Amino acid sequence: MIGCSHHDAAVEFREKIAFTSSQVSEALKAFRSQFPGGELVLVSTCNRIELYTTTGDDQQLDRDAVAKFLADQHSLGVDEVIDQMIYRAGIEAVEHLFTVAASLDSMVVGEAQILAQVKQAYDLACVNDSAGAVTHSVFQAANRAAKRVQQETSIHRRRVSVPSVAVGEVIPEVFDSLRKKRVVICGAGEMGEETLRYLQQAGASDVHILNRSHDRAVALAKSFDAVAVPWSELNDEVVAADVLIGATSATEPIITHDAFVPLHTRRRNRVLLILDLAVPRDFDPSIGEMTSVYLYGIDDLKAACERNRRERQKEWPKAKQIIAEETERFVQAIHHRATGPVIQRLRSQANELKKDELDRLKNKLALDPADTATAKEIEKSFDRLINKLLHPPLASIRDDAAEGHRQGLLEAVRQLFNLGDD
Structure with missing residues (x-):
């Protein structure tokens, strides 16, 4: 394995050597042409780019050859690439892949996307005929190791980011499902975008986005198949919402207690869950004292994150033991x-x-x-x-x-x- 991740390479470098799905397919074909006896699975995500290779001829396909191949794919110098890459071979490469697939090497440990991304990389290699006997075996074993970590530990069930806790733990306490629920997000920045990702995974299909800069709301809504709404319609959106999320950078509350009172009357006691993810807060905390309103502030969510982080740390040795067992197996x-x-x-x-x-x-x-x-x-x-x-x-x-x-x-x-x- 030769590659880099958020652990050891800056995002500027990772951007230079990242691959889109179509570029991965072209790279796999080029690899097969250059190394007919070799195998390659190429994992490329926003946080890591890793090439898993094997061949019967170690002299033909060594670390320098793979680094040159990667550099050529992006028209970069070999030295520029190899100086910022990590290299693992044999058992260490196998154990690293298992650790990656199990999300123990991710920026947010336990996030679910990486296993799907590893599977997608393997599927692309199969489609493009760059996988072989060894990569078939090791990637299928990686999937088995990741599944064991999911099933035998609670690492994946312990959310440690504010948006993941808000969507994965708080919303289910109030609503059985987000199906037919109107979700209104105030703010189209990083926090709003991350929250949208979790909402999408949770099945939210009726999402409205408001932002003072309407163009940003439009761009974000387009990426997630949501609806961009002008900021001037904030009050009407609050009345229609089932889940109201604050993720703006405003220096003052966007909804005060006095402003919410008439909106609350218009809602006719329909349950409203407010997730205030902003600092400073987007909603006056006293709003949460009104009937049928459940308000969770950033401190409540951070406390849950910290509690989950401590619980996740307890599970870490068990997860690492599973990886060690599956590697040895x-x-x-x-x-x-x-x-x-x-x-x-x-x-x-x-x-x-x-x-x-x-x-x-x-x-x-x-x-x-x-x-x-x-x-x-x-x-x-x-x-x-x-x-x-x-x-x-x-x-x-x-x-x-x-x-x-x-x-x-x-x-x-x-x-x-x-x-x-x-």
């Missing part, structure tokens, strides 16, 4: 898979020799064809001899495979018995 499976063909050829070779010697012995002894009992007893003796002779080397190969073929016994057996290459 995968690596052992790969190592044992490598021993299979050698063991099979060794047994086949032994059985061929047994058959030749058994036929020769039967002819020399001039055994009566009707004497099947004697023939079977001789054959059993040959089988026992072969099994006893093969047991020590096969047991050693399996033990060595479990340790990652550190002693090189697999290659030694292949050469000693003249078994040929895989």
Whole structure:
């Protein structure tokens, strides 16, 4: 794996080497053309760009070759790219992918999008024929590891950003569903945009956006299939809202207590959930004391975030243990898979020799064809001899495979018995 993320590279550099979906497809095709025997899965998100590669020829496809390939894709210098990339190989690369897929390496640990993005990257590699036996195995195993973390820990259920807590934990306390609920967002900045993402994931389909700069509201609404409303219609939107969200940068409340009183009358006691995510606050706190109004301020939400963060930290060791177990499981499976063909050829070779010697012995002894009992007893003796002779080397190969073929016994057996290459 060669790549970078928000941990080690500035956003300005990540922007230079990022890929759109169409660019990923073109890059995968170019890779296959340049490295016909290689495999590549390319993960490109706003926070990370990582290339997972493998080949039977390590000299052809090493770190420098991948860095040059990436640099060429963006018309950059190799030095400019390689100086800002991290590199992991073998077990470390596998463990890193599992950690990424499980969202333990994300900017917001536990966010759900990254697993979908990893799956999408793998699917694109399959469609463009740049995935192969190794990448098939490792990415399917990464999915399994991520699912275990989701199911066996509560990390993904512990939200730690203000918008995620507001949408994922507070709204469900008031409304069973956002279906047929009018959501009104005041503010089209970063907080408003992040909140919109969570609202969309939660199934909100009737979202209205207001912003003093109407053009920004229009641009944001277009990105999320929402409705941009002029700021002058704020009061009417408050009356129509089921969920009212404040995310402006105003220095004074956009709705005071006195301004809300007539709007509250017009609402006829319909339940209103107000999520005030702004600092300074967008809504007078006393509004929350009125009947049928539930108001959560930024301090309430931050307290929930901090509580979830502490709970998430308790789950971290369990999640890391799952990653370690799945990494070991995968690596052992790969190592044992490598021993299979050698063991099979060794047994086949032994059985061929047994058959030749058994036929020769039967002819020399001039055994009566009707004497099947004697023939079977001789054959059993040959089988026992072969099994006893093969047991020590096969047991050693399996033990060595479990340790990652550190002693090189697999290659030694292949050469000693003249078994040929895989």
